Amino acid sequence: MDNPGLMNRMEGSDAAAVQRALAGDRDAFRVLVDRHSRSLFRLAFRMTGNEHDAEEVVQETFLRAYRRLSKFESRANFGTWLYRIGINCSLDFRRSRMRHEEHREPDDAEGNPAVQQLASEAPAPDRVVFSGQVGARVEQAMSELSDVERSAFVLRHFEGLSIEEIGKALGLRVSATKNSIFRAVQKLRRALEPMVSTTR
Amino acid sequence: MNHLNEEQLILYHYGEEAYREAAERRAASEHLAACDNCRASYAALQRVLAAVDAAPVPERAEEYGSEVWARLRPRLEGAPGKESLRGWNWWLAPQRWALAGAMAVLLIVAFFVGRVTREEPPTSAAISPQARERILMVAVGEHLERSQMVLVELSNAPSNGKVDISSEQHMASELVGENRLYRQTAMNAGEAGVASVLDELERVLVEVANSPSEVSSKQMESLRKRIESQGILFKVRVIGSEVRERAKPAQQDAAPQPAAEPAKKST
Structure with a gap:
C-alpha cells in the first residue's frame, strides 16, 4: 500500500462502507471502488505486467469482492482483503494468459504470418517504447518469477506489506513467505545485476 | 558482528x-x-x-474510480455478498437474450448444415471439415468487419464537447454476444490466434457497450486511447484480412456442389 498511514485512517470508514453496502446501499460500494481502484490497478499491473490485463483484474476483483462481501470480517483490513482477491484474480489471469500462449504456439510453427506477427508483439510495441530498455528487462525478469515469488515480492517491495500480512494474504507460513521473497530477489539479482552494474 | x-x-x-x-x-x-x-x-x-x-507503471487519473464504477455497475446483480442470487437476473438481462438469439441462429444453421450433409451422398457432397472451417471464417470475417466499423467510428469521433455514441454502443452490445460465440467456436476449432484477437476485441466491445450513450471529451479520449493502446484495430484488420483470405474457397466447397450433382445424374 502506497501510504500505510492513510490506509489505516481509511480503514474505519472502509468498514462502515462495507456495512452500508451489505445493508443494501449500493453507493456505499461505489465509495470503496473510488477509494481503492488506483492502488488496485498498480498492484494488478505489477502482477500481470500488462495494462489491459490489469484493467480486467480491477473489474474482476471488485466483482468478486461484491459477491463475497458478506464473508468480509469487519475487524479485518478491507484493503488487505481486497488485495488478496486482487492477487488471486491476477494469478488467474496470468494462468489463462499462459494457457492462451501455449495454444498459440503450434499456429506459429505452421507459419501463419498474421498470427506470428501478433504473437511477436509481446510485450506490445507501445509498452516497449514506454518502458525503455530497463523497464523491458525488469518486466522480463519479473515474468520469470513463480506466481508465489512474484506475489510475495510485489506485496513486500511495492505495497509495503509486512511479511506476516503477506503470509496471511497468500496463505503461507512466515518462513515460506520469507523464502519466497528471498528467491524472488535472488532471481532478480541474477537477471538484472549485469545490466545495472554496466549502466552505473 | x-x-x-x-x-x-x-x-x-x-x-x-x-x-x-x-x-x-x-x-x-x-x-x-x-x-x-x-x-x-x-x-x-x-x-x-x-x-x-x-520500471514504469502507468498512472491512472483521479477519476479512475468513477470509470471503474461505470463499467462495474451493470455487472452488479442482486444484493452484495449473495453469489447465489445471480441466476435469474443473469438470464433475464437483455444481453443474454441477444446471446440466446444468436445461439438460436447458430442452432438453425447447424441444423441446416446437418440436413444438407444427410441428404447428399457422403462421398461426394458431405461438407468437409475444411469447408466448415471456411464457413466459420466467412462469418468471423463479417463479424470483424462490423466490429472494425465501430472501432473506426469511435477512433474518428470528435473530441470536443459531449459526444453521442449511442449507435456505436448499440452495435457493440449486439456484437458482444456474437463475439462470444465466435470466440468459443474458434477456440474449439483450434483457431487460437483468431480466438485470442476475439478475446481482446470482446473486452473493448464490452467497454463500449457499457459506456454511457453520451460521453464527455475526456471519456471519449480515454476510450480512444484504450483502442489505440491495445492495437486492437490493427489486430482486427490483420486477422480480418487473413480470415477473409482463408474463406475465399468457401463458396466452391459449400454451395455449388450439391446443386451440380443432380444435373449430372439425370443425363
Missing part, C-alpha cells in the same frame, strides 16, 4: 523483524560501514531494487 549474508541484507533493506530493534539495526549499519565486502554487496542489492523501482 559477522558478515551479513544475502538474506540478512534483504531483511535489513526492508527493515524486517530482525532489524526492527534499534540495537540490531545499528549493529548491522556499523558493520556495513566498516566492511567493504558487505557494503559492496548491499550496494549491488540496492542498485537492482532501484532498477525494479524504475
